[in-house]
Amino acid sequence: MNPNVLTAAISAGAAVITAVAALVLNHRGFAMLGDRISDTHRRIDDIAARLRTVETYLKEFFKVQADLDKRLGRIEDKLGIPPR
Secondary structure, three states, rough: OOOOHHHHHHHHHHHHHHHHHHHHHHHHHHHHHHHEEEHHHHHHHHHHHHHHHHHHHHHHHHHHHHHHHHHHHHHHHHHHOOOO
């Protein structure tokens, strides 16, 4: 066999083996990266749910506060207390 052909075949084989090894190793890295991204999305969803809960509580709080402010205004009117 011609030494040039043998050298070319060995070089091509080494390149293929290197490419396959890199794909296998990168696949693991990409899988780990995908898991981290999924975890981040899950955490963001949890935070968004908590924020919606806080928003609901704040709406209720401001509704009760407005009702109390109206009641206080009526009491001040009945007692003749001037507004500030």
